[in-house]
Amino acid sequence: MTNFGTCDLGDARRTQRAVQVAVRMADHPGGSSPQQMTDWAELKACYRFFHNPAVTFDALARPHWEQTCAAAKGRVLILNDTTTISYKERREVKGFTRGGKGMPYGFQLHNALMVDADDGAVLGLARQELFYRVPAPKKENRRQRARRPRETDVWGRIIDAIGVPADGVEYIHVCDRGADSLEVFCHLQQQQRCQWVIRCSHLNREVQPVVSGELASATRVERVMAGLPLGGTTSLSLRARPGQPARTATLEVRVVAVSIPQPRHRTPYLRERDFRGLRQTLVELREVAPPRGVAPLRWVLWTSLPVTTLDEALAIAKIYEQRWLIEELHKAMKTGCQLEDRQYESAHCLEGVAGITSVLAVRLLALKQLARSAPQTPAADVVPKEWLRMLEILRKRPLPTVRDFIRHLAGLGGFLMRKGDGEPGWITLWRGTQKLTIALQTQAALKRKCGL
Ligand SMILES: [Mn+2]
Structure with missing residues (x-):
């Protein structure tokens, strides 16, 4: 847990406390705080710690972000997304407001997860931002909308904060x-050696196709795609999605270079940068003959990466397919670490808990991912020693690899490990982690009381 050693929390003793709390929570990622803290004095200190105004989300998580960026090598994917952390089932929390429709009782967490582009290994969080949703004004015209700060600005802020790679x-x-x-494209364009793959949402956006080096007249994305010749057909294995098993999809691929012209209403940011247009490539992947009852996959992707061959287009699709890992991280936070079930009474405390939990969730995700991508990795290289020893005792067998460890940790939580059960999910992993935690605590208590 070197991550918390460099926290800037105002004074050295507070830093010391952060490290202690983090280490305990790392040992017991699924428990709520009373379970995690061994005795009453420690528990009180822990609550005081999160109440301290200097102990913020940023201060707790920043060392991890910096360490992640510094360790990045070669080609890395940065998977960006926002998730809602909601405490709606709970009693009053000081600092949260109850809003109307679409307004969560809690906060938004925007995460940028770094993953190795070649082997899919989870490297850590490159940046995060915790923010509160603000309702949009009821009546406004396009010009007013372009001028006010908006929730989507967070994408650009995070891109700038991560900045230029080494x-x-x-x-x-x-x-x-x-x-x-x-704005997001413009932020990305400003950073050197930053490429992107972004799913197109505005199919009615005006673009100018690039035809033999010249800009054609502006039309909408949907119309450009409809007029394109087939670039080729390829296949892509898709992971299982809710209600759908994994499958290999046959895809029609179409590629076109386009330029986005200067918009009619420029935001202050675009005005400042004198945005006049941007060239990039659109890649469309459209599934043909999907299984019965399954909606065909269709991705229209913006990318700055060069795409001229079918293989390059398929590489773009494979990059986008990796995006599911950020959804996994959100599950790791919510289901694997029960972030939304913490018993603190103020928003400030819950923000601090989110800072520490983020780092722990990313570690659990990295382990789970490793069990999938490099299952033969020795467990002893990547799992805390005490955890491994205790799980081997409880499961009455040696657990040489990381895959053995993850499967048996889930097995402790009710995962049956039959042939058709696939890989364990977050619920069984969480239950298994809790049981392992209790066993470790019992062992520690016996050692203290009886000298065993
Ligand atoms: Mn999203």
Whole structure:
């Protein structure tokens, strides 16, 4: 847990406390705080710690972000997305307001997860931002809308905060339809050695196709795609989605270079940068003959990466397919670490808990991902020693690899490990982690009381 050693929390003792709390929470990622803190004095100190105004989300998570960016090598994907952390089932929390429709009782967490582009290994969080949703004004025209700060601005802020990669490193930002905005493209364009793959949301956006080096007249994305010749057919294996098993999809691929012209209503940001237009490539993947009852996959993707061959187009699709890992991280936070079930009474405390939990969730995700991508990795290299030893005792067998460890940790939580059960999910992993935690605490208590 070197991550918390460099926290800037105002004074050294507070830093010390942050490290202690983080280490305990790392040992017991699924428990709520009373379970995590061993005795009453420690528990009180922990509550005081999160109440301290200097102990903010940023201060707790920043060392991890910096460490992640510094360790990046070669080509890395940065998967960006926002999730809602909601405490709606709980009693009053100081600092939260109850809003209307679409207004969560809690906060938004925007995460940028770094993943190795070649092997899919989870490297950590490159940046995060915690913010509160503000309702949009009821009546406004397009000009007013372009001028006020908006929730989608967070994509650009995070891109700027991550900034330019170190020498020999290339960043590829991957975003869903929420990031299809001129401002986001402009932020990305400003960073060197930053590429992107972003799913197109505005199919009625005006673009100018690039035809033999010249800009054709402006038409809408949908019309450009409809007029394109078939670039080729390829296949892509898709992971399982809710209500759909994994499948190999046959895809028609179409590619076109386009330029986005200067918009009629420029935001202050675009005006400042003198945005006049931007060239990039649109890649369309359209599934043919999907299984019965399954909606065909259709992705229209913006990308800055060069795409001229069918293989390059398929590489873009594979990059976008990796985006599911950020959804996994959100599950790791909510289901794997029960972030929305913490018993603190103020928003400030819950924000601090979110800072520490984020780092722990990313560690659990990295382990789960490793069990999938490099299952033969020795467990002893990547799992805390005490965890491994205790799980081997409880499961009455040696657990040499990381895959054995993850499966048996889930097995402790009710995962049956039959042939057709696939890989364990977050609920069984969480229950398993809790049981392992209790066993470790019992062992520690016996050692203290009886000298065993
Ligand atoms: Mn999203």
